[in-house]
Amino acid sequence: MKQRRWLSRSVVRIPLVLWALAVLYPIIWMILGAFKSNAEIYANPWGLPEVFNFQNFADAWSNYNIDISVFNSLIVTGLGALLTLAMAIPTSYALERIRFRGNRLLFTIYISAMMIPMVLGWIPLFFLLMQLNLLDNIFGLAIVYAVSQLPFSIFVLTSFMATIPKSLEEAAAIDGMSPYGILWKIITPLSTTGIITVTIMNMIQFWNEYFMALIFLQSEENYTLALAIDYISNETQYTNAWGTLFASLVIAIVPVIVLYAIFQRRIVKGMTEGAIKG
């Protein structure tokens, strides 16, 4: 019996190891490729670099305007995440704690927006942004991003606030604290865990987002990182500067790897919960 267990466990390990290789190999290889010269990539695309040189990063950074797009991506990501919180925290609190007519309905409207394909809305949104002078504008994109993650953020924050004991608010109200004070000084600090989870998820989402940026940004100086990489990738078909392309991919992926290394548990929890709501 015991022997059979051991045997079946070893057999099961084979696909596990193979899949781990399938995931890791392309990523590691992309990182190695970023340090190779073009000649090396052609001569030996799948081998180790002879020397680690940072020329590709320097090229991507200055010749392909990655510096500007990293800056744009940081602005969009940071501003978008802050804006989402500013919108989501008060609304989540009201939906979770205050009884009013239409509470369920409003919550349902927000949550069902997670299931609706937004592609249809992008065409009118394009013209709306144009009228508001927010087209081809990273601040406009940040607003669009923030609103797009609002349903998910409200969903996670309400379920988080539901776990805060009501007695704390009641005690503060008896002490004469205003509802604004309760929201800002009691609920917000006690929801820190939920707020961090939501913010990390939103930041990864905004940092990675591609399609809305493709539609709503036009000039190169406003490109986010995803657009800049896509642009370099198209150029590479003609220039064959693979090393530069890999370097820019690495620049895009490193912040995500760092966040994942620090917040692995939270990210996993945020993603699985976000999916289960469906």
Add this chain to the structure above:
Amino acid sequence: MVQSKKQSYLFLAFCLVPTFILFAVFTLYPLVNGLYYSLFEWSGASSVGEFVGFDNYKRLFSDEIIPRTILHDYFLVVAKVIGIMILSTFFAVALTQMRIKEAPFYRIIFFFPNIMSVVVIGILWTFIYNPNLGLVNSGLEFIGLEEWTKPWLGSETWALPSLVLPSVWAGIGLFMLMLMGGISNISKSYYEAAEIDGATEWQQFWKVTLPLIWPQIKISILYIIITTLNGSFIIVQVMTRGGPNNSTHVMGSYLYEQAFVKYNFGYGATIGVMILILSLITVVIMQFMMRREKVEY
């Protein structure tokens, strides 16, 4: 509570109104307006389009590319559901039931592609499929199957199936974790009872694990369907732009091309309405088909 009624209404409004206004302007209004746009012929040059009634819808039904895009979308849905569900169920069972001590390592690795940008995934896989330098063709040459090498993304037959692998690669982790959550909630006593009754591990899987994680499986399948119908065009846009010769266009990428490359905004909105209707119908049908009595032992 000591506050007056007026003050509490004011607080409620402070909490809800600004957020809802932004949500209404940037989400609800565009969606509703999308339906309206689909009734116009509009190149975006003039400030108002020409009202054409249902002409865009007539065009939709006579457009030869539309049935292909729908077919491509559902091909991706079916291939992804099968690929992701089989692999993630297998991995979830292996990592929870087999007492493998390095299980956390696999869990962390398998999940990582889920948080990578689709752009990075798409470009990485474009290179993996590269006819001269890519891993796929070099691998085939290495094991002596040179006649199988082909320009994967440049071939009208193979480009669409080639898109399945990156999508599965990027999707497995999340669904594996959702199923693992389901499995860890199953009481050990069921397995002990099954073992006493002489059930093999294989039988335990079919008779105990699978019925008890059915809710998670159902949610996963629905989630794959929704995200594919609403988002498959992103990987298409990055990897093939709908080509070669429209052989990988899905509904969303065709919408993008019509609206934002060819400036047929009205017709683009009509395609958007079609996407909305088809995904709602699909979700309702799937929910009906996967209805199953909740199992309790």
